[in-house]
Each structure stands twice: as C-alpha cells, then as structure tokens.
Amino acid sequence: NAGVTQTPKFQVLKTGQSMTLQCAQDMNHNSMYWYRQDPGMGLRLIYYSASEGTTDKGEVPNGYNVSRLNKREFSLRLESAAPSQTSVYFCASSDKLAGGLSVSTDTQYFGPGTRLTVL
Amino acid sequence: AQSVTQLDSQVPVFEEAPVELRCNYSSSVSVYLFWYVQYPNQGLQLLLKYLSGSTLVKGINGFEAEFNKSQTSFHLRKPSVHISDTAEYFCAVLLIKAAGNKLTFGGGTRVLVKP
Numbered sequence: 001n002a003g004v005t006q007t008p009k010f011q012v013l014k015t016g017q018s019m020t021l022q023c024a025q026d027m028n029h030n031s032m033y034w035y036r037q038d039p040g041m042g043l044r045l046i047y048y049s050a051s052e053g054t055t056d057k058g059e060v061p062n063g064y065n066v067s068r069l070n071k072r073e074f075s076l077r078l079e080s081a082a083p084s085q086t087s088v089y090f091c092a093s094s095d096k097l098a099g100g101l102s103v104s105t106d107t108q109y110f111g112p113g114t115r116l117t118v119l
Numbered sequence: 120a121q122s123v124t125q126l127d128s129q130v131p132v133f134e135e136a137p138v139e140l141r142c143n144y145s146s147s148v149s150v151y152l153f154w155y156v157q158y159p160n161q162g163l164q165l166l167l168k169y170l171s172g173s174t175l176v177k178g179i180n181g182f183e184a185e186f187n188k189s190q191t192s193f194h195l196r197k198p199s200v201h202i203s204d205t206a207e208y209f210c211a212v213l214l215i216k217a218a219g220n221k222l223t224f225g226g227g228t229r230v231l232v233k234p
Contacts, residue, residue, distance in 0.1 A: 004162070031220070040128060042209055042224035043163075050220075058221065090162055094220075107153075108222060110162035 002026055004111035006091050012117045013081045021076040021114050023091030031094045032074035033058075033108065034066060036087040043090060049074055081118045089114045121146045121212050125225035132200055133233050140195040140228045142210035151213040152193040153222065154184055158206045166208070169193065180204070205232045 004025045013019055025032065030051050035043040035058075045058030049068040063085060065077045074093075078085060092108040126141040144150065151170050155163040167178025174186040184195045193210060210225040 033222075040226050042123075042125075042211075042226045043222075044224070045221055048221065092163075107165050107168065108163075110155075110164070112160075112162045 004091055004093055004109050006089075006111040006114050008114060009112070010115050012119065013078075014119050015082060017081050018077070018079050019081065020078075021089055021091075021116075022073070023075065023111060024073045025091075025093040025109070026072065027093060027095070027109065028071070029093035029095045029109075030071070032068065033092040033094075034064075034074070034076045035090045035092065036060065036085075037090060037113075038087050046076065046089075081116075083118045085116065086118045087116060089116060121214050121223045123210050123212050123223055123225035125208075125210055125228050127228050128226065129229045129231065131231045131233060134202055135199050137196065137198050138200050138204075138230060140208050140210075140230070142193045142195065142225060144191055144193065144210070144212045146191075146212055146214075149215070150186075150188075151215070152184075152186060153211040153213065154178065154182070154193070154195050155209045155211060155224075156180075156206050157209065157227075163209065166195070200230070200232050202232050202234060204230060206230060 007022045033048040034046040037043050044060050047066040049055045052071045067075050090113050091111040094108045122145045124143045132138045153168045154166040157163045167176045169176045169186045177183045182197050207227045207229045211222045
C-alpha cells in the first residue's frame with residue numbers, strides 16, 4: 001500500500017498562473033481532505049469530501065476549487081495563484097463516513113505534502 | 120466553535136530528559152482529541168488519540184497523553200526523549216458533523232532534542 005500520494009512534491013508558480021495538485025489514496029477510504037500548513041498556524045482545512053460525489057468548504061476555501069474525481073482521487077485547483085497561497089499543502093484521507101455514529105475509525109492519514117511557492 | 124491552543128511554539132530538550140507538550144482546547148460538544156507528529160519534510164503521522172474511556176492514552180514511540188476535562192487539556196508527555204523525537208507535534212480536536220467530520224489543529228510545537 002502506498003497510502004496517500006501527492007504530486008507534485010514541489011512547484012513554483014508566477015502570480016496569476018493556474019495549477020492542479022493531485023492526491024490519491026489506495027486505502028479505500030471514504031473521506032478526503034485538503035489542508036494548507038503555514039508557520040505557527042498549524043494545518044487549516046481548505047476543502048473536504050466526506051464521500052465520493054460530495055465536496056464541502058473548510059476553513060479557508062477562497063481561491064481554491066476541488067474535484068472528487070472518484071473514490072481514490074481528490075484534486076485541488078488554484079485558478080489564479082497569488083503569493084498568499086505560498087504554503088505546504090497536505091492531502092489526507094480517513095475511513096469515516098459522514099455522520100457521527102462512531103469515531104473509532106476516524107484517523108486521518110496524510111500524504112507527504114506539496115511545497116508551493118507563488119512569486 | 121472549536122479551537123486548540125498549543126502554548127509552546129518551541130521546546131528545546133536534552134536527550135534522555137522528559138518532555139511535556141501542552142495543549143488546551145475549547146469545545147461545546149463531545150471531545151475527541153488527537154496528537155500528530157511531523158518529522159522533517161514529511162507528512163503527519165498519528166501518535167495517539169482520545170475517544171472515550173481511560174483518560175490516560177498511550178501512543179507510539181513511548182508517548183502518552185492525559186485528557187483532563189476540568190482543565191480542558193490534553194498534554195503530551197514522554198519520560199525520556201531520543202534525538203529521533205526531533206519533530207513538530209500537533210494537537211487536534213475532532214468535530215462530528217452530519218456533513219462530515221473535521222479536525223481543528225493547534226499551531227504546533229517544535230521539539231528540538233539536543234545531545
């Protein structure tokens with residue numbers, strides 16, 4: 001099992017350029033998440049997908065779009081990159097369905113991250 | 120609304136000394152708490168989690184944490200650290216919602232273990 005994989009590992013963009021960050025998981029998980037990590041701020045949720053076919057905004061969704069292509073893949077798109085989007089982006093997945101009957105399986109597994117610089 | 124505060128942004132500690140990383144949370148609903156570790160240039164890995172039951176939770180690599188409801192804390196401890204414990208540690212609280220469960224993270228504590 002590769003777990004959660006992300007591509008690319010590094011990317012440099014100019015202001016206004018667009019790009020898509022790819023994420024895939026091979027654990028047959030239902031839920032997938034995109035976070036950004038900035039110094040001193042921990043991880044902040046950008047978007048998440050509780051199950052295939054659904055997506056929802058997190059804490060900091062502005063400037064981003066997502067697509068849950070299938071159960072395995074969840075991509076994050078920056079349509080017009082800005083320097084404020086310079087960050088490390090992490091994808092995660094968990095086996096939790098929407099709703100709260102049980103949290104025992106709600107461990108999130110993280111990818112290795114994509115380091116994005118916007119000039 | 121939920122929030123997580125990690126009181127120390129950096130903790131230097133000597134090898135084989137004990138370490139405690141402090142985490143306080145605020146939540147108006149049932150609390151589910153996690154500690155994650157991030158080694159340099161890697162993603163996050165789960166150290167331990169509190170869902171219910173015993174308030175003392177043991178995790179991987181000799182770490183443990185104690186849930187204290189009255190003090191709204193979930194401090195992480197290790198009695199004797201190794202150089203390999205140098206990493207950033209994140210406390211998180213899970214919010215259960217019908218639309219999807221979400222983790223809220225603290226700002227992180229960077230642990231530097233010195234020989």
